[in-house]
Amino acid sequence: MTDTQRETARDDRWYLPKYDTVEEERQHRKQRLAASFRLFGKFGFEEGVAGHITARDPEQLDHFWVNPFGMSFSHISVSDLVLVNSRGEVVEGEGGVNTAAFAIHSALHEARPDIIAAAHSHSLYGKAWSSLGRLLDPLTQDACAFYEDHAVFDDYTGVVLDVEEGKRIAHALADAKAVILRNHGLLTVGQTVDEAVWWFITMERTCQVQLMAQAAGTPELIDEEQATITAKQVGHPLAGWLSFQPLYDRIVKEQPDLLD
Numbered sequence: 001m002t003d004t005q006r007e008t009a010r011d012d013r014w015y016l017p018k019y020d021t022v023e024e025e026r027q028h029r030k031q032r033l034a035a036s037f038r039l040f041g042k043f044g045f046e047e048g049v050a051g052h053i054t055a056r057d058p059e060q061l062d063h064f065w066v067n068p069f070g071m072s073f074s075h076i077s078v079s080d081l082v083l084v085n086s087r088g089e090v091v092e093g094e095g096g097v098n099t100a101a102f103a104i105h106s107a108l109h110e111a112r113p114d115i116i117a118a119a120h121s122h123s124l125y126g127k128a129w130s131s132l133g134r135l136l137d138p139l140t141q142d143a144c145a146f147y148e149d150h151a152v153f154d155d156y157t158g159v160v161l162d163v164e165e166g167k168r169i170a171h172a173l174a175d176a177k178a179v180i181l182r183n184h185g186l187l188t189v190g191q192t193v194d195e196a197v198w199w200f201i202t203m204e205r206t207c208q209v210q211l212m213a214q215a216a217g218t219p220e221l222i223d224e225e226q227a228t229i230t231a232k233q234v235g236h237p238l239a240g241w242l243s244f245q246p247l248y249d250r251i252v253k254e255q256p257d258l259l260d
C-alpha cells in the first residue's frame with residue numbers, strides 16, 4: 001500500500017472511532033461483538049449451537065475473537081468471548097471453539113485482510129433462501145446493498161470441518177460483502193463488526209422479503225442502472241456501519257450486562 005492509498009483508506013473510514021491504545025481498540029471490538037450476539041439472539045438467529053461471529057484481534061492479526069462453543073447468543077458478555085489463534089487453539093478466555101467456526105472464519109480472515117469481522121448463522125429465511133442456490137434480486141432499496149456484491153457457494157458437502165472448505169468459501173466470496181452458502185445459510189463480512197453484522201441482519205430480511213414477494217406474485221425488479229446507483233448508497237461500508245448504531249444503543253440499553 002502506498003502512502004496515498006493509506007491516506008485514501010483513512011479518509012474513507014473517517015467515521016470510525018479513534019483509539020489511543022490497542023487495548024482500547026480491542027475492548028471496543030469485543031463490546032461490539034458481544035452486542036452482536038445479543039442482537040442475533042434477540043432476532044432469533046440461533047439454531048442450537050450453530051452460528052458464529054468473529055472479530056479480528058487488532059494486534060495479533062491472525063487471531064480472532066469468537067463466541068464460546070455451546071453458549072446461547074442471548075447470554076454472551078464481553079468476558080465470555082474467546083481468542084483463537086491461527087491453529088484453532090483458544091489462547092484467551094474459557095471454553096472451546098466451534099470447529100466449523102474455525103474452519104470457515106480462519107480462511108476468510110486470511111483471504112481478506114481488508115475485513116475485520118465475519119458473521120454466519122442458520123437464520124430461518126437465509127436458510128430457506130439458500131436452498132434455492134441463487135442470488136438475491138434487487139427487489140427493494142435495501143436489497144440493493146447486495147446488488148453485484150454477493151455470491152453463491154454452490155457446493156454443499158456437509159458440516160464444514162475442514163479449513164480447505166473454508167478456503168473454497170473464501171474463494172466464492174472473493175471481494176464481495178456476502179455469500180449464500182447453498183443448503184446452509186448466509187455469511188457476511190465487513191471492515192467493522194458493526195458493518196458485518198448489519199449486512200447479516202439486512203440480508204436475512206432481504207431473503208424474507210423476496211420469499212414473501214415471490215409467494216404472493218411476480219415482483220417488479222429495480223432496473224440495472226437504478227440498482228447500481230442505489231447499491232453505492234445503501235451498500236457502502238459507512239451505510240452498513242451507520243445502520244448498526246441504533247441497534248447497538250438499543251441492545252446496550254436493554255441488556256447492559258452484555259458489557260461485563
Ligand SMILES: [Zn+2]
Pocket residue numbers: 050051100120121122184185
Ligand atoms: Zn453453519
